[in-house]
Amino acid sequence: MDKKTKIYVVLFVLLIVGYLYLESTKKQPINWFPSYAAKHKIPYGTYVLSKELNNLFPATEIKTIKIPPYIYLEDTTKVGTYFFVDETLNFGDAEFFRLMKFVDKGNDVFISTHGMNIDTLNFETERLVSKNLDEKVFFKLINKAFKGKEYSFDRPFENQVFTKIDTINTTVLGITGYVNENEERTEEGINFVKFNFGKGNFYLHTFPEVFTNYTILNDPNQQHAANILSYLREDIPILWDEYYKTGKSRITSPIKYLLSSKYLKWAYYMVLIGVLFFIIFEGKRKQRSIPIITPLKNQTLAFTRTIANMYFEKQEHKNIAEHKINYLLEFIRTKLHIPTTTIDATFYEYVASRSGNSIEEVEKLFKFCDEIHLRNEITDEELIKLNKMIEKFKKTIQYGK
Incomplete structure (x- = not known):
């Protein structure tokens, strides 16, 4: 605690003490409550x-x-x-x-x-x-x-x-x-x-x-x-x-009993202030700092990009194309719920009806996939063409034509 903070604390304590002194010594207003109780010395007591x-x-x-x-x-x-x-x-x-x-x-x-x-x-x-x-x-x-x-x-x-x-x-x-x-x-x-x-x-x-x-x-x-x-x-x-009295005792809780007496009330307030000071100073001194734990990052996308770059740099376009075709077939099985064991005219009709693409576009996409399967190698342009055709097919399913 630096010197400036100590000065503020002392001033605050003096302010609280001064306020308590003024409250305890000020003249209390006359209580005109119609008590009629024998124990009360107020004007309307008995x-x-x-x-x-x-x-x-x-x-x-x-x-x-x-x-x-x-x-x-x-x-x-x-x-x-x-x-x-x-x-x-x-x-x-x-x-x-x-x-x-x-x-x-x-x-x-x-x-x-x-x-x-x-x-x-x-x-x-x-x-x-x-x-x-x-x-x-x-x-x-x-x-x-x-x-x-x-x-x-x-x-x-x-x-x-x-x-x-x-x-x-x-x-x-x-x-x-x-x-x-x-x-x-x-x-x-x-x-x-x-x-x-x-x-x-x-x-x-x-x-x-x-x-x-x-x-x-x-x-x-x-x-x-x-x-x-x-x-x-x-x-x-x-x-x-002494039963039928407006001012008879009705203490319903310990707090109400404490607040009913001027001296007990200010003693209660002093205890609360003391607890507040304890929390401010002792709690700050002994509380350990809570370390910030950075949550784990999702590395799936980074891993996918790394593998893709590795294939692309080695000019293994055929492997990339095969993976994309396999992902396309998986997509059709899970999203469109169409089996992919047989690729024929019936398959084209099912895919076209459920994806929103025409039969000609579906047939053209899978004919091109068959060409890639038959080749040992493909060029950059053919890989890009395959990718565009697959993305167009998927976008039609999600957003329509």
Whole structure:
């Protein structure tokens, strides 16, 4: 390796190291993915709430459920408040029927989501849309114990309200809507209800963002989350669902696991770069050169020319003519499929019909061949004449007259 190459290698290494340093130290953008997973500390994770539940309910057992409700509730002796919070929830019919049986026995189910199949309970929802961009959203709990305090939210989200409820068994607990710059309400709807079912209750809520890290860590909105959670019973366990989560772990391959961590990802890239350098330098140093093997030449034509020149130089025209006549007969046997044991009028007719030559031309060619057979020697002119007649005969077969 010469000096110039070494300089290029050093510059390349410094460039790679500098790039890795900048990538590892640059400020990462905020991840607004709606995870709702208890392990995530991103804005829309529920890490803070999962840690604070023990403080909010010191006398209540908190259980984390990582399997589907359908499987967990196979044991009909389970009791508690099943707590669901996620972007959307899609229970199967059999699973939701099992939740209904769970509530009917005196347990509660709390569901906070933007979208859920709740036709079974005769509930319908739709999106509440503001008329002007400068309007603010508000949330309010109806219970007088909360003194009509209203809360807001400064992030874009899908504001769902109930358009159809079972008025006989349902209690409205909270509302949402929009106010304009004059503090006048322009839109309003129900977003939090309590539905009595058997001996228990369904709590249906359409603003899951209230339980995320972003809301709970922003004063005074964490009080709104606490007010909603105050409806949960303290005499039975809280069953925190960790199965129905948009951001739950789904590691499907080792590569995906490596790339999910910033430090593991850059360690993986460094290994790849190291392997690349090894291939470039070590492979070039130890690889043996592959010799170029020249393929063997076809010497048949050269050999034929040598033999022909030898005959021609020795003036053995008769031998050359005999060979050409023999090759002509072989040609007729293989190409025209005509036997050459007897050369007569019938032979001439067969050859003429299959070669495209006239009978006179065929007869003239083979009469001349007979003359050569009878002579001991022939001249140059006679050899050339024979050759021309044979070539003309063959060309007629290949290309026609």
